[in-house]
Structures are given as C-alpha cells and as structure tokens.
Amino acid sequence: MREQKIGSRMTRRLSGGAALAAFCGLLGVPASALADTASEIKALKEQIKRLEARVSEQAKTNAQVRNAVNSAKTLPGLVAPPPVFVSFRNGLFVETEDKAFNFKIGGRVQADGGFASSADTMSRSNAGFRRAQLEVEGKAYKNWFYKFQYDFTGSGAAGIRDAYLAYRDKLLPEEITKQPVTFQVGNFFEPFSLEAVSSTKHITFIERAMTEALAPSRHIGVAFGAGDKHWSVKGGFFSTSPQDTAAAPPTGGAQYWDAAVRATYAPIVEEDKLLHFGSSFRYHKPNDATAATNANAYRPGQGTRDEFDVLGGSGALIRVPTALDLTCAASGSLATASTGLSLLYSPFTLKNGCLKYSYSYGFEASAAYGPFAVQAEYLASQYERNPLNALLLGNAGGSSLAYSGYYVYGSVFLTGESRAASYRGYDQNWGSPGTFADVSIKNPLDKGGLGAFEFAARYSELNLNNGGLVPGSYVYAAALVGNAAQKALANTATLGGREGNLTLALNWYPVRGVRLQANWTKVLTLSAPSDRAYLNGDRPSMFLARAQVFW
Secondary structure, three states, X not given: OHHHHHHHHHHHHHHXXXXXXXXHHHHOOOHHHXXXXXXXXXXXXXXXXXXXXXXXXXXXXXXHHHHHHHHHHHXXXXXXXXXXXEEOOOOEEEEEOOOOOEEEEEEEEEEEEEEEEOOOOXXXXXXXEEEEEEEEEEEEOOOEEEEEXXXXXXXXXXXXXXXXXXXXXXXXXXXXXXXXXXXXXXXXXXXOOHHXXXXXXXXXXXXXXHHHHHOOOEEEEEEEEEEOXXXXXXXXXXXXXXXXXXXXXXXXXXXXXXXXXXXXXXXXXXXXEEEEEXXXXXXXXXXXXXOOOOHHXXXXXXXXXXXXXXXXXOXXXXXXXXXXXXXXXXXXXXXXXXXXXXXXXXXXXXXXXXXXXXXXXXXXXXXXXXXXXXXXXXXXXXXXXXXXXXHHOOOOOOOEEEXXXXXXXXXXXXXXXXXXHHEEOOOOOOOXXXXXXXXOOOOOHHHOOOOEEEEEEEEEEEEOOOOOOOOOOHHHHHHHHOOHHXXXXXXXXXXXXXXXXEEEEEEEEOOOOEEEEEEEEEEEEEEOOOOOHHHOOOOOEEEEEEEEEEO
16 A cells, blocks of 8 residues: 555656646756656656556465465364564574464584693593584474484484473462473483583583582483472483483393482572572382493493593593493403403393392582572482392492592672572473573673673592492402402402592673683592502693583
8 A cells, every 4th residue: 555655646746747847848948957857757657667566466465365364264173373473582483472382493512622631641632522412492282392402423322312292281289389280201311410400501610520420311201390480399210312322221131210300499599699409319220231221320430521531531530440330240251350360250140130229319509699609419329239149240249339429619700690590490491490591691792791701619529439349350350369358458449439620610601692611620639440540649630611602
C-alpha cells in the first residue's frame, strides 16, 4: 500500500512537470533545460514501472501467505506457524514466540601452550588444541530437551561427549519445589563432585584439580533430578561410555555399572554473596569389566591428565601403574618382575578377579563475598576385594584399597566482579545444578572498559599410596621369596604415589565468551609410583597459557 502511494505521488509530479515544461516554453526557457527535464521524467517513469512491478509481486506473496495461514487454520488439528525469534548473542539461538521450541548452535575452542622444567626428566614444551567442540542443544514441545556435543581433538571413540534427551514436567507439589522434575537419558556426567560436573568453560583454573582422578566421567545412563534455586538432588544409574578405552567387556562377560547421586544446598544465593554445600556418593559394581574397559576406575590417574602433566603427557604424574588392574584381572597369564622372576597368575584371573565392589564419596563447599571467593572438595575411593582371591591372584593378600584427594583455592576479582553472580542452581542449570556459569563482566572491552581480571591460588593433593605392591615390581617379587621385613613392606608399600601441587592463576575476561588464562604450577611433594621411581624427589614446575573462545 505504501509503495502504491509513492507511485501516485510520482505520477502527480510528472503531470506537474509536463505542465511546467509547457509554461517554460511560453516564457522562452532554453531547449537544453527542457531536454534535461524530459530525461528526468523518462527516468522517473521507468522507476514507477519498477515500483509497480514490486508492488504487484509483493501482493502475490501476501496473498500466498494469507492462503497458507487460512488453510492451516481450517485443517483439523493444525494451527498457523508461530513467529520465530533469532539471536546471535554468543551463539546462534532460535526460539518460537510461544517458547515451545528452540535450539542453539554453540561450541568452544581452547588452545594451550607452555613449558615444564625440572632437575630431572620433566623438561619439555608444547602447544596445541586442548578442546575443539561443536554442540547443538534445544527444546521441543515445551517439555523435551536435547543436546549433542562432539569433540574434534579429545580422546575417546568418535569424540562424542554430551549426547542426551531429557523430559521435564512439574510433578512435585509446589510446597517442595515450583521447578519441573527432570528425567535424563544418554551420555553425560555422572552426578558426582562439584568440579567434575562443572564445564571447562567456567572452571577457575586451566585444568581441574587432581581429585578428578577419583571422580567418574561421562557414562551412558539414566538420571532423575529435582530442586530449585537453593537445593538440588540428582541421581542415576550408569554403565559404559564412548570415552572408555574399549566399549565392550570380555567376550561372554557383563559390563560394569554405577549408581551415583549428588545433593547440594545453598542457604545464601545473592548477587554478591554465596554459601554452597554439597556431597556425592557412587557405588560401582565391576562384573567382568577390567582396566581395558574402564581405565579411570581401575587404574586411577591413567585416564586423566592432571593439573601438571598436560603438555602432551600420558596420564598424571602419579597413577596406579599399568601393570596393576584393581579388578585383579590381567591381560595375560604372566607378569615379569624387574629381577627377571616370572610369576604365574592364578587360573581364576579372568573371571571377575577379586574386586567385589568399590564406592566413592565426596564433600564440597563454596562461598563468595563481593569479589572474594573460596572453594574446596574432598574425595575418597574404597575398593573392597575378596581376601582369598586377592592372595591367590598375587596382590599381597590385601582385601581393600583406599585412595583420597582434596583441593582448596581462593580467588579475587581485581575489577570488582563477584563469583556469586555466576552461580546457577537447579532453576537455571538442571543438567549440572549447583555449579557456575560465565562471569558477569562489569565493564567489557567492547563497551570501553578493561574487562574482568581474576587472580587465584590453589593447593591440591592426591594420595594413591594405600594397598599392596604391584605384581612385577622388585619389592613385590622379593617379598614372595625374601624375609619377613620385605613381606611386611609388601603389605604396606606404595601403589600409585602421592603428589601435592601449588597453582597460581591469572585470568582475563575481555568480553563474554572470551578468556585468556595463565597458570604456574609447582609440584611441592612427589612420592613416585612404584613403576616410575625416577620421579622420586623431583619438584618440577610448569607454566601454561590458554586462549579460550566459546559461543
């Protein structure tokens, strides 16, 4: 309609222009001026024709849209398609006006580089991509949620990370919670430990603390969750994972399974104040699985890269040695001691071994007041074994193994931001409630500010020194043939070592979705694993930097 009005005004102007040309001729206006006016009139006529064609085409389109809408309204069970909202803020986000459907395309890229040095053998440097992930997540029919995430750089079959479907609905009385209850199935983090379920996009340091060696990773399973702004409970049952070394148990055997639960409570949740507590528990049944199918559970430290050994190393500095499988199931029938003595395993090795079950538990706390924040966790794992099988299978007769770790850190935002503002309860993050999102920057760089600067310091420790000796080690072999003192040593000696680290960090958040990090880590104590004796007494240090972008 607006274009038709424009065409009418142009027609009137042309008519007036023709009359003006005739009048100018009577007054003796030069012919050249009249020629210019005529060319302008011709150009205006052509423009009018183009506008009329556009108006006609637009009218056809409008008619088609009206017909489609009317047809949708008249067909049984169909309604007109709702308007769609599109946003490009930190990723592509599309949502219908009624908020029943949405999806977001996101991802992250983390590029690391650094160097390590010591008086022994740890000196090296490296650079590369720590993670390069793409993900799609969204909602359908108001109550169904989904996410698929793929890592192009990490280890594991096909690089699949999060891949799940969830259903949310208000099933509990409002006196308990006004938030929907969630049922989730797929591949995702088991609910255990604050830092383990926190996204690497938002953890304060470049790498998680060494306690990660005692926490489960993503596994295929089903989970239930409920809560609100102040409290949350999430629990479920899990089994194998695409990130396992091998996806299948031994031929004819049964795969392991876990039952895990995490509960959190935050009595204080304000813009600049926070007090958070939580606890976790996991029960693990090995069945016929071995370290070949679940290295992180049966060889703690083998399946993780700790906060120091991240420059292309394999596993952590300390870890249960490769020669030991905590299920007592070995890949072969012989193990060779460092003395050259060959020890014959029991014929019962390949059937369930000696591990009956294991369990892990943890306690967590976090607090913030203005720009200051603290966080701490303690995790422990207990492996209960059959004493007779343990003796027959050459594990020094030990009936149980116990490992533990903890960390504590403090941070301060030099530019005044508060970590409390990024806390997300169940009402804002039902997938991993009681964790932290990206920092709310007060003066971002694109608004003329300097961004946010954060300084942090952490001490963490991991102790894998409980239990009998590793079959194949020198002391173990000597204990079998030696004196009483050697036998006593075999029952109390180390397995995986003990390590304590100090890490200092400086983070810069210029704008949302971008972070530059620098970490300096010093190993303060190091008792080497029994198969890496060359590390004893070493005190390496490392500098690591990261550039991160997420959307």
